[in-house]
Amino acid sequence: NNALQIISGATSLIETIWKGNDRSEEYLAMLRASIRRAEKAAAEFVKQTGGPDQKILMHSELAPFAKNKSAPPSSATEHSILLVDDEPMALTLVRRILMDAGYHVVTAQSGFECLDLFRGCARGYDLVLLDLTMPFMDGEETFHRLREIRPDVSVVLCSGFVQQEKLDRLMASGLAGLLRKPLSPDEIVSHVRSTLESMKYSRANAVPADVSAAI
Structure with missing residues (x-):
């Protein structure tokens, strides 16, 4: 060790x-x-x-999550989430929470890695959970670059603190929401679930471009 x-x-x-x-x-x-x-x-x-190479979490870290584990929603396995955070422990914990809730999760530890993954399969991700504070390329820049690749991508920022002016600017640019750290497992799953349901509702009620033009 x-x-x-x-x-x-x-x-x-x-x-x-x-x-x-x-x-x-x-x-x-x-x-x-x-x-x-x-x-x-x-x-x-x-x-x-299972040995030193096994990816593990300490008991004290797992205990609160075991108590608050949310039941998988029936449609969870239909959704794929791209999770981005430069903190390995945070990445591991949130990934475990979302996978336990039934979601397919792909992880990235930087904005650059996130963009590489997204370019390779832009339509393969239903939601991007993006840490705001990261070195070299922060969450705000990563968000804008994601929107350049796919304008309708749903992105939720995760941050302990964000200036209201910046948040307003991001929301006006199409940000789907903000998760404030620290987060409980129930808060994470609930927010993800509500965001995905909101997306589904919006798409179901969207007026096709040709119909809108005719009106």
Whole structure:
């Protein structure tokens, strides 16, 4: 485990720094005991979850999601979602929530990767969940580029904070909605479901261009 190796290495450095200080041996003994417990717990955790290459979430992270897991909507499997976030943990958690709700989810860790995936199958995605704050190409720029590729694409931004002026500008440009972080599993699934249902209703009631012109 890389984290434990780092901690163990830091312990040696701390031992050098603390050497000769009052109560240093007591503190070091506590630190060494904590590391031994962590090593045993990590070994057991890896054993139970299928090995070090298995993609896993810590129990404390999974617990609240297990309690709030939403039942899959009957039409969920008909929908494909492109999920974009530069934070691997957030990407993993939200992907798991949406997949548990029955949706097909494709992930991207940057605006560039998102655009590459979208260009390859622009009509294959029913919804894009897009993090606003990302390095190099943020959510706002990614949103506009997505709309250039497919003007009717539905995009929902995810952000802990967004200036109202920016939000108004994005909504005027066709943004489908905003999910404010932090989010509960129920909030994520409910918002996705309502957005997709709203899209379905709008398309069902849209007046064809030739009919509109005739009117």
